[in-house]
Each structure stands twice: as structure tokens, then as C-alpha cells.
Amino acid sequence: MDTRQKAPESRRATIARSTRHLALWTGAWLLATALMTFGSLFLWPDNTVLNGLAIVMNLATGWGMILATVRYLKAQDEMERKVFLDAAAVTLGVAVVAGIAFQFYGSLPFAAMKLEIPHLILLMGITFLVTTVAGWRRLR
Structure with a gap:
């Protein structure tokens, strides 16, 4: 053994x-x-x-x-975790606010396009990427 x-x-x-x-x-x-x-x-x-x-x-x-x-x-170390969690928090906030706005916008008769989940997921991905890069730049 x-x-x-x-x-x-x-x-x-x-x-x-x-x-x-x-x-x-x-x-x-x-x-x-x-x-x-x-x-x-x-x-x-x-x-x-x-x-x-x-x-x-x-x-x-x-x-x-x-x-x-x-x-x-x-x-991750404390700084890396902070950048990730800050980006996740901003992304969650954007997703909630935009999701509610998307839902309301879709019910309007003059809506130019139908906003769906893929649009929200794309917005979340872009938000997370931008806020992560901004977090790293801010902490440099």
C-alpha cells in the first residue's frame, strides 16, 4: 500500500x-x-x-x-473573485431590467421586432464581457 x-x-x-x-x-x-x-x-x-x-x-x-x-x-484569489462577482451582479441586474422591458415591449402593437430569450442571452453575454474587462482595467 x-x-x-x-x-x-x-x-x-x-x-x-x-x-x-x-x-x-x-x-x-x-x-x-x-x-x-x-x-x-x-x-x-x-x-x-x-x-x-x-x-x-x-x-x-x-x-x-x-x-x-x-x-x-x-x-480564484480575492481580486479575481471580486471582478467575476461584480460582473455577474451587473449582468444579473441588466438581465432583470432588460427582461422586463423586453416583455413589455413585445406586447406593444408597434413593436418593430419580437424580442426573445436569445436576444436577452446575447445582451447578458456582452454585459458580462464588458464589465469583466472594465473590472480588470480598473484594478490594474
Whole structure:
């Protein structure tokens, strides 16, 4: 029986591993979302069992992505965590405010286009990216 203990992982290796896991889980969730969306449209349009399985797979990979994000945050130092959480807070606020405005705008008779969830997700992604870059620049 081997009684040697493993040497503690370096901070850089821990961050690299948690970043890699987060990227893998995010990619898996994106693929599951694409399969759920396009599978129900093109591959199995009227199969409720496959649609249900695609939804369950999307929820499971989404949960894995959330857990990977938590592990990623735990690997960060205080400053990195602050930048991430500040960007997440701004993104959440923008999502709530814009989501409510989108809902109201869509019910207006003169609405030029129908705003849907993909528009909100794009706005959230841009908001998170911009606020993260701004946070890093501010802390330099």
C-alpha cells in the first residue's frame, strides 16, 4: 500500500484545471442546448420522449456547468473573485431590467421586432464581457 501523499497542487495548476473544467462543462451545455433546440425542430419534431430526454440532458449539463463555475470561483484569489462577482451582479441586474422591458415591449402593437430569450442571452453575454474587462482595467 502506497502511503506517500501527493504534493499539493500549485495555484497556477489549480486555476488551469478549474478553467479547463469550466470550459468543458460550458461546451457540453452549449451542445446540449443546441441538440435540445435543433433536435426538436429537425431530427425528431414530434417525439415527446426524445424532447424530454433532451431537456433532462440540458438541465443536467447546465447543473454541471453551475458546479464547475462554483469550483472555478473557489480557485480564484480575492481580486479575481471580486471582478467575476461584480460582473455577474451587473449582468444579473441588466438581465432583470432588460427582461422586463423586453416583455413589455413585445406586447406593444408597434413593436418593430419580437424580442426573445436569445436576444436577452446575447445582451447578458456582452454585459458580462464588458464589465469583466472594465473590472480588470480598473484594478490594474
